[in-house]
Amino acid sequence: xxxxxxxxxxxxxxxxxxxxxxxxxxxxxxxxxxxxxxxxxxxxxxxxxxxxxxxxxxxxxxxxxxxxxxxxxxxxxxxxxxxxxxxxxxxxxxxxxxxxxxxxxxxxxxxxxxxxxxxxxxxxxxxxxxxxxxxxxxxxxxxxxxxxxxxxxxxxxxxxxxxxxxxxxxxxxxxxxxxxxxxxxxxxxxxxxxxxxxxxxxxxxxxxxxxxxxxxxxxxxxxxxxxxxxxxxxxxxxxxxxxxxxxxxxxxxxxxxxxxxxxxxxxxxxxxxxxxxxxxxxxxxxxxxxxxxxxxxxxxxxxxxxxxxxxxxxxxxxxxxxxxxxxxxxxxxxxxxxxxxxxxxxxxxxxxxxxxxxxxxxxxxxxxxxxxxxxxxxxxxxxxxxxxxxxxxxxxxxxxxxxxxxxxxxxxxxxxxxxxxxxxxxxxxxxxxxxxxxx
Amino acid sequence: xxxxxxxxxxxxxxxxxxxxxxxxxxxxxxxxxxxxxxxxxxxxxxxxxxxxxxxxxxxxxxxxxxxxxxxxxxxxxxxxxxxxxxxxxxxxxxxxxxxxxxxxxxxxxxxxxxxxxxxxxxxxxxxxxxxxxxxxxxxxxxxxxxxxxxxxxxxxxxxxxxxxxxxxxxxxxxxxxxxx
Numbered sequence: 001x002x003x004x005x006x007x008x009x010x011x012x013x014x015x016x017x018x019x020x021x022x023x024x025x026x027x028x029x030x031x032x033x034x035x036x037x038x039x040x041x042x043x044x045x046x047x048x049x050x051x052x053x054x055x056x057x058x059x060x061x062x063x064x065x066x067x068x069x070x071x072x073x074x075x076x077x078x079x080x081x082x083x084x085x086x087x088x089x090x091x092x093x094x095x096x097x098x099x100x101x102x103x104x105x106x107x108x109x110x111x112x113x114x115x116x117x118x119x120x121x122x123x124x125x126x127x128x129x130x131x132x133x134x135x136x137x138x139x140x141x142x143x144x145x146x147x148x149x150x151x152x153x154x155x156x157x158x159x160x161x162x163x164x165x166x167x168x169x170x171x172x173x174x175x176x177x178x179x180x181x182x183x184x185x186x187x188x189x190x191x192x193x194x195x196x197x198x199x200x201x202x203x204x205x206x207x208x209x210x211x212x213x214x215x216x217x218x219x220x221x222x223x224x225x226x227x228x229x230x231x232x233x234x235x236x237x238x239x240x241x242x243x244x245x246x247x248x249x250x251x252x253x254x255x256x257x258x259x260x261x262x263x264x265x266x267x268x269x270x271x272x273x274x275x276x277x278x279x280x281x282x283x284x285x286x287x288x289x290x291x292x293x294x295x296x297x298x299x300x301x302x303x304x305x306x307x308x309x310x311x312x313x314x315x316x317x318x319x320x321x322x323x324x325x326x327x328x329x330x331x332x333x334x335x336x337x338x339x340x341x342x343x344x345x346x347x348x349x350x351x352x353x354x355x356x357x358x359x360x361x362x363x364x365x366x367x368x369x370x371x372x373x374x375x376x377x378x379x380x381x382x383x384x385x386x387x388x389x390x391x392x393x394x395x396x397x398x399x400x401x402x403x404x405x406x407x408x409x410x411x412x413x414x415x416x417x418x419x420x421x422x423x424x425x426x427x428x429x430x431x432x433x434x435x436x437x438x439x
Numbered sequence: 440x441x442x443x444x445x446x447x448x449x450x451x452x453x454x455x456x457x458x459x460x461x462x463x464x465x466x467x468x469x470x471x472x473x474x475x476x477x478x479x480x481x482x483x484x485x486x487x488x489x490x491x492x493x494x495x496x497x498x499x500x501x502x503x504x505x506x507x508x509x510x511x512x513x514x515x516x517x518x519x520x521x522x523x524x525x526x527x528x529x530x531x532x533x534x535x536x537x538x539x540x541x542x543x544x545x546x547x548x549x550x551x552x553x554x555x556x557x558x559x560x561x562x563x564x565x566x567x568x569x570x571x572x573x574x575x576x577x578x579x580x581x582x583x584x585x586x587x588x589x590x591x592x593x594x595x596x597x598x599x600x601x602x603x604x605x606x607x608x609x610x611x612x613x614x615x616x617x618x619x
Contacts, residue, residue: 021518021603022533023511026540033540049548049577056495059487062469065462065494244473251469277459282510285458285501289511292498340512383514 003309025293032300055295065284066250071113077265080122106148111155120149120389143405150375155183177431178364189412294346321359336377447590455504461497492573499580503587530602548577
């Protein structure tokens with residue numbers, strides 16, 4: 001059979017299998033096993049455990065459980081609420097007050113915890129009732145937190161970026177840096193929309209509340225240690241001459257975060273510590289299993305000559321690179337509506353990256369564009385995880401209102417993609433400045 | 440049957456604790472390696488390989504526990520669209536397929552481990568660890584995962600649990616999601 005036709009068959013089968021409710025990793029294994037069996041009988045099936053093991057046999061993957069442990073130890077404490085309080089007290093005089101501090105807290109907490117739902121839950125539990133109490137419309141109160149929570153997969157240290165780095169064999173340190181300016185751009189766009197939308201509703205919600213200096217300083221000892229660890233981790237990655245690997249730095253960061261959580265938040269008892277470890281195990285095993293299964297899936301695609309045929313066919317098409325990028329974006333957007341970011345990256349990035357590079361785009365720029373598309377998926381139906389998390393913590397706000405509130409933020413993300421497409425230096429400038437031009 | 444389901448659940452929990460401890464040990468060994476390499480300026484021999492194999496083992500041995508917690512992320516579009524017997528039939532098909540594929544991989548995993556053991560294969564590094572040790576995680580992890588999948592299957596046939604963990608009337612309009 002023609003490899004392209006076979007590729008279409010694999011694509012359709014994968015969609016059907018993944019929508020059936022089977023876990024993503026096992027779904028990939030089922031599709032791989034089926035096509036490998038029809039291609040070469042049991043010969044390739046025998047290789048599956050070895051391929052699974054081989055994909056996991058990579059020291060870089062250690063960064064995933066380590067960063068997850070770092071985030072889980074922060075997420076299991078009151079750090080989210082304290083961070084929210086701290087930013088509210090310090091940023092109260094800035095125009096926009098509460099919504100600005102909420103989005104700032106989302107950006108910082110999502111970067112520290114690396115988890116979108118954890119950010120929505122931690123900041124939303126405090127932020128949404130407070131914003132509603134002060135007269136912010138429900139759409140802004142819920143939409144801003146749902147959108148703010150998505151920032152964690154873009155702002156470093158991001159597990160999603162690590163997965164992209166591993167899947168495409170690009171530098172994780174460079175990917176982290178590439179996410180910084182786009183992250184700030186997105187937060188700024190979110191803040192601008194929130195302030196504009198709230199001021200239009202004339203609710204008086206933007207008026208600042210006053211805090212004394214002692215109130216402002218009293219909260220700092222509880223949040224500064226975590227922020228310093230994150231800064232320290234990033235400094236160790238780049239400031240130390242780039243000697244330490246992300247996995248090594250993440251392990252030290254994880255150890256420090258657990259120790260700080262134990263000291264500052266008295267996370268002493270075994271149950272609380274086990275909860276941190278259990279969450280870490282659950283998240284990292286889930287992600288690493290998808291990575292391992294995607295290794296088998298990639299082998300199947302490659303042994304059926306599908307990956308190579310798709311790359312050749314698209315390479316032979318004489319289309320404008322930006323038209324190609326538009327279609328790639330639409331594909332990613334649709335995939336992100338249904339599939340978790342890690343699954344989309346592992347399945348699509350290795351196939352798309354050679355095509356994208358062939359069309360003259362930067363792989364680090366593409367990582368950011370891909371990640372923003374995945375962020376859109378997190379606040380879009382039918383699977384938009386953050387919408388359901390907000391619905392869970394603020395059940396009296398209808399899902400329809402949360403969705404309506406999130407849509408303008410989707411617009412902000414699309415605008416960010418357009419801005420970053422016009423000015424790609426916003427992505428590549430910082431990594432090039434710190435680490436030198438990429439080769 | 441409830442006894443079997445509980446026993447498998449206990450095995451999965453023990454596997455989860457072992458996987459979690461492996462993550463903790465890998466944190467400790469990584470920090471030790473950093474100390475030896477960057478502070479003492481000595482070369483390290485076994486640490487990188489040890490940590491990597493520990494992470495592989497943690498992932499494979501953690502599989503049944505994460506399955507028990509329903510932590511393996513999935514897209515439940517079709518289950519939410521279906522109700523009653525159709526949802527049940529889909530569940531049996533999905534878990535049946537998972538059992539078939541994981542069962543096959545378990546079988547070939549034993550073979551892979553046995554070949555490495557009988558031929559005395561070692562890794563091609565200075566440490567030269569016997570590959571039978573890290574490979575052992577493959578049949579153990581996949582075997583326990585297979586057991587947990589069978590237990591999940593039986594829990595629904597014996598009506599101890601609902602298919603896909605969804606309430607009978609749960610659809611798109613009244614659903615809660617979990618996951619990353």
